[in-house]
Amino acid sequence: xxxxxxxxxxxxxxxxxxxxxxxxxxxxxxxxxxxxxxxxxxxxxxxxxxxxxxxxxxxxxxxxxxxxxxxxxxxxxxxxxxxxxxxxxxxxx
Numbered sequence: 001x002x003x004x005x006x007x008x009x010x011x012x013x014x015x016x017x018x019x020x021x022x023x024x025x026x027x028x029x030x031x032x033x034x035x036x037x038x039x040x041x042x043x044x045x046x047x048x049x050x051x052x053x054x055x056x057x058x059x060x061x062x063x064x065x066x067x068x069x070x071x072x073x074x075x076x077x078x079x080x081x082x083x084x085x086x087x088x089x090x091x092x093x
Contacts, residue, residue, distance in 0.1 A: 008071065012069070015068070064076050
């Protein structure tokens with residue numbers, strides 16, 4: 001399925017499911033959409049401190065929810081979210 005064919009509401013439901021599984025620390029399925037695999041690999045590559053992992057993932061989830069509700073079709077990657085957050089923090093300094 002190409003990215004242009006993705007239904008934003010379906011993507012949002014799948015994304016929220018994926019985030020619940022990650023926050024719970026247990027993924028109970030073995031079938032993923034290609035964009036979910038990309039997100040999982042990206043999340044794995046982002047070095048999150050254990051002490052802030054949960055809060056960071058929750059903030060990321062809220063940002064993606066806003067993005068998808070505004071018409072996005074593919075969720076923002078965690079690395080992009082962290083980069084944007086870092087740029088905003090640097091601009092305020």
